[in-house]
Amino acid sequence: MSIEVSQLTRFFGRAPAVRQLDMSVPGGAVTGLVGPNGAGKTTLLLMLAALLAPDSGTIRVAGLDPVTQAREVHRTVGWMPDAFGTWDSLTCTEILLTFAAAQEMDADTARTRAVEMLTxxxxxxxxxxxARVLSRGQKQRLGLARALIHSPKVLLLDEPAAGMDPRSRADLRALLRDLASDGTTVLLSSHILPEMEEMVDGxxxxxxxxxxxxxxEQGRAEAEGPGGAAHPVPTRRTWRMRALDAGRLSEWVHSAQPSVTHEEDGTVRLPVDxxxxxxxxxxxxxxAGVEVVSFAPLRGALEETYLAMEGERR
Structure with a gap:
């Protein structure tokens, strides 16, 4: 596991922002962090990035302790907050060079890397x-470039798609998938669940x-007893298939994919990894001779799971 959290607790005054949290996040994957406002997501990300100290509990990020090895964690982690937060008078290049210098990159490498990241x-x-003339979405993209300037092994993103247009969001999805394929651990927080559903592994x-x-998981814990950290729930998606001949589709799907749901219009829903x-x-x-008219992922499954959870029912 690339991120391990045990009994993590952080108070602000008397109010607990994070309390006795146990969590494991695998390396080389994109993991989403989902919850309502005030759930403690940003506080957790700040502690993982060694920007906020916990009151108790332990953290390991790529084997490093953010409390005692903060500088090493800063070199290992790329952090993108939900607000850009930088010097508006600096140009995009100057901002990236400043952060490259903070990571102790040599000047030539920093300039090359800045060009690569802006591209x-x-x-x-x-x-x-x-930076002051950039739009919100452009600032978000610059914030992502800033987080990636030093080629981090772990990437922590807080609402990365906020303010981005559809094209930029599609580019973000593709980039995160590529980074995970290359071994980077990505943990992102977002309220845009349909968007998150398309980019995360769990x-x-x-x-x-x-x-x-x-x-x-709750039913299994009640049967087996408590214990162990929370692991990312795999986002096995549901796809909808429609064919010219609904009868032929139904006949084929029962022989090829037993776990299906039939809809009134003749389409079927299939779980796909x-x-x-x-x-x-x-x-x-x-x-098999099925004349498929459409086959596409069904959006909204993650949101349905989220709303169905006992702790989030209103």
Missing amino acids: LVHLDELARTP VVFMSHGTALPTPS DDAAAARLLRKAVE
Whole structure:
């Protein structure tokens, strides 16, 4: 596991922001952090980034202790807060060079890296533009470039897509998937659940400063007894398939994929592990003579799970 948290607690005055939190996050994956306002998500991310000390409990980020090894954690972690927060008079390039210098990168490497990062987030044409004239979405993209300037092993993102246009959000999804494929651990917090659903491998639900079990996990814990950290819940998605001949689709799907849900219009819902599994399933359907008209992921499953959780019912 790349991130391990045990009995983590942080108070602000008498109010607990995070309380006795146990959590494990795997390396080389994109994990979502989901919860209502005031759940403790930002406080948790700040402690993981070695920017806020816990009152009690232990943290390990890539094997490092943010309390006793804060500088090493800063070199290992890329941190993107929900607000840009930098010097508006500096240009995009100057901001990245400043943060590269803080990471003790040599000047030549920093300049090369700054150009690469601005190109990556499609801000290369604004390299000499002061930050004060950037839009909210452009500042978010610059904040992402700033977090990546030193090639971190762990990336912590707080509402990274806020203010971004649809094209930038699509680019963000692709970038995070690529980073995870290269071994980077990504932990992101967002309230945009349909957007998060398309980019994460699993989620951790939080409320009132601690991790929540899903209904299935809660039932298992009651049967087996408590113990152990909260692990990300895999986001196995549901896809909807429609064909010209609903009867032929129904006949094929029962032989190929038993776990299906039929809808009144003749379409079926199928649980699919990932995009590669979806591609294989579609190929099998076509090879079996099913004339598929549409096949696409069903959005909203993550939101349904979130709303169904006992701790979040109103």
